[in-house]
Amino acid sequence: MKKIVNTVHELETPCFIIDEERLRNNTLQLQTALQTYxxxxxxxxxxxxxxxxxxxxxxxxxxxxxxxxxxxxxxxxxxxxxxxxxxxxxxxxxxxxxxxxxxxxxxxxxxxxxxxxxxxxxxxxxxxxxxxxxxxxxxxxxxxxxxxxxxxxxxxxxxxxxxxxxxxxxxxxxxxxxxxxxxxxxxxxxxxxxxxxxxxxxxxxxxxxxxxxxxxxxxxxxxxxxxxxxxxxxxxxxxxxxxxxxxxxxxxxxxxxxxxxGNAIAASCFDFLSSIIDVKKIKQHYVVTIDGSRNDIDPFFHKDSYFYEIYTAHPHDEQIKKVKRQIIVGCSCLEYDRLFEMHDTYKLTTDNKILFKFVGAYTMALSPVFIRYFPNVYVYKEKYILIRPRWTYQKLILDT
Ligand SMILES: Cc1ncc(COP(=O)(O)O)c(C=O)c1O
CATH class of the missing domain: 3.20.20.10 (Alanine racemase)
Structure with a gap:
């Protein structure tokens, strides 16, 4: 696995991405405000x-x-x-x-x-x-x-x-x-x-x-x-x-x-990038499965919406047809691991990635070791630097 990459498309998903500049701003602004008063x-x-x-x-x-x-x-x-x-x-x-x-x-x-x-x-x-x-x-x-x-x-x-x-x-x-x-x-x-x-x-x-x-x-x-x-x-x-x-x-x-x-510092400087691993039709809607889970970004399962951006590796192809309903679902085997729906939008494909924004508070620390272990963590400062490689089964059996 590459430890340093230049673009989002080279990141190995799923992964958290820390925006170091944002973290610096959050920290500095808080410190400055405290010292002001x-x-x-x-x-x-x-x-x-x-x-x-x-x-x-x-x-x-x-x-x-x-x-x-x-x-x-x-x-x-x-x-x-x-x-x-x-x-x-x-x-x-x-x-x-x-x-x-x-x-x-x-x-x-x-x-x-x-x-x-x-x-x-x-x-x-x-x-x-x-x-x-x-x-x-x-x-x-x-x-x-x-x-x-x-x-x-x-x-x-x-x-x-x-x-x-x-x-x-x-x-x-x-x-x-x-x-x-x-x-x-x-x-x-x-x-x-x-x-x-x-x-x-x-x-x-x-x-x-x-x-x-x-x-x-x-x-x-x-x-x-x-x-x-x-x-x-x-x-x-x-x-x-x-x-x-x-x-x-x-x-x-x-x-x-x-x-x-905690939240004031950590929430906004962590994003989570996930790839679409499959799209299939069930009844009349599409089920879009990503390699991340609600466990990664909403471990309490209480969010009803997410800030997200959709990336594609290729320029947008106007030929791709629009579809009525797509349900974006997580990679776990939980029936309720469903994130959000899209309506009357271009059909997602396995070329797309979804970036969930501002997910640094009470996410990583609460993620269970469930089905897929802890994902990669990168820091972004001009390049993406891997600071914690994903956990594999070896991490779990190391101490036994
Ligand atoms: C004692 C104590 N201090 C600080 C915090 C951090 O709260 P927040 O992340 O909302 O800033 C918590 C959160 O539960 C807490 O219990």
Whole structure:
């Protein structure tokens, strides 16, 4: 397989293609916006959104932290060089070993479970805690901004609940063990990703800080931002709003703002190229099978439309007839692996390729090893450079 090629037509499909310029712009624009509005800020990339090592290395070299939520993600980040206190460790799935390890460095750890409170005290009895400790707050977003979350009745399943006293108990537990609370973690993605959601979170943070007399070093507002999506809020919109509210109470010369974007960085700079491998007529419509699957670009199977471009290796032949209905289907054996339909359009052929745009968030990291293993990944910067060859059966049996 060629490692460097010049044109799309030479790429071995299926494959993801990273647009490096777009990634650079997304990263730079976010960093610039943060620096415009805040004296102290940390941009901690959400590893779960797309954990491709090439991407993590790129972001590390651009000065980002890694936001991780499991032992595996923690170890991956460390192995890639996030080892100088540039990890934000979140979530309920921390292992005790990596939790202790993170505590012994100048990382940021947001406590999400009761067992971590116990581990924290156990560690502190014999060691100095170098990490900064935050508490994740349980956020009833429906109460703050109705209609923007799933599970409106039960609320979020993360963090410590203020209403029922769990948050206060956690605070008291830390205090009685002489552990300093440095921050609050307030991640809560809304369905609308609106600026308003963040304003509500900031007001909530102020209410908590006031109510419990907290002297905070940081507010971690989490992820959930739009990136360069047209007609969506910009980084400047988000951060201007967040600053406006937070400065009503906090001293922004002292407070550090942590953001944990994933989607905003990764979504738009990954495309997925797939070849048409077969076209056949069933009843009166055509079934167009590609070598990619919904598993590659829509692993939740919830999208109802895709941004795509159709490529042909040959100039358009006006002789090709138009057909009434074509169903573009994935390569898996799932009956429901159907992507989209075309109506009254030129009949697709095996000369065509389909490029699905903006598919970098929650795709590669969620793709199952199902039927066809992980596809090639190329980076585009003037040429296409293969940075991860496709997985074969050999990868799967290597460790057995
Ligand atoms: C704690 C935390 N931070 C950040 C993110 C990233 O969110 P997004 O990719 O929407 O920016 C998530 C996503 O679930 C998360 O759970």
């Amino acid at each position: 805040f004296s102290h800020s940390i941009f901690s990339y959400s590893v779960k959104t797309n954990s491709l090592p090439w991407l993590l290395t790129y972001l590390k070299n651009s000065g980002c932290y890694a936001e991780v939520v499991s032992e595996d993600e923690y170890m991956l980040a460390e192995a890639l060089g996030f080892s100088n206190g540039d990890i934000v460790y979140n979530g309920p799935l921390k292992s005790k070993e990596t939790f202790f390890h993170a505590l012994s460095k100048r990382n940021i750890i947001n406590i999400d479970t009761n067992r971590e409170l116990l581990w924290l005290v156990e560690f502190s009895q014999q060691n100095t805690i170098l990490a900064k400790i935050g508490l994740r707050v349980n956020i009833d977003m429906e109460a703050l901004l109705p209609g923007v979350t799933d599970y409106p009745q039960d609320g979020s399943r993360f963090g410590f609940d203020i209403e029922n006293g769990e948050f206060e108990s956690a605070l008291a537990y830390l205090k009685s063990n002489n552990i300093t609370l440095s921050g609050l973690h307030l991640h809560r993605t809304t369905k609308t990703r609106s600026v308003d959601g963040y304003l509500k979170l900031c007001r909530f943070a102020i209410a908590i800080a006031k109510n419990y007399g907290l002297d905070l070093e940081y507010i971690d507002i989490g992820g959930g931002f739009y990136g360069d999506k047209p007609n969506a809020p910009t980084y400047n919109d988000y951060f201007a709003g967040i600053k406006n509210v937070l400065q009503e109470y906090f001293d922004l010369q002292k407070l550090t703002i942590i953001v944990e974007p």
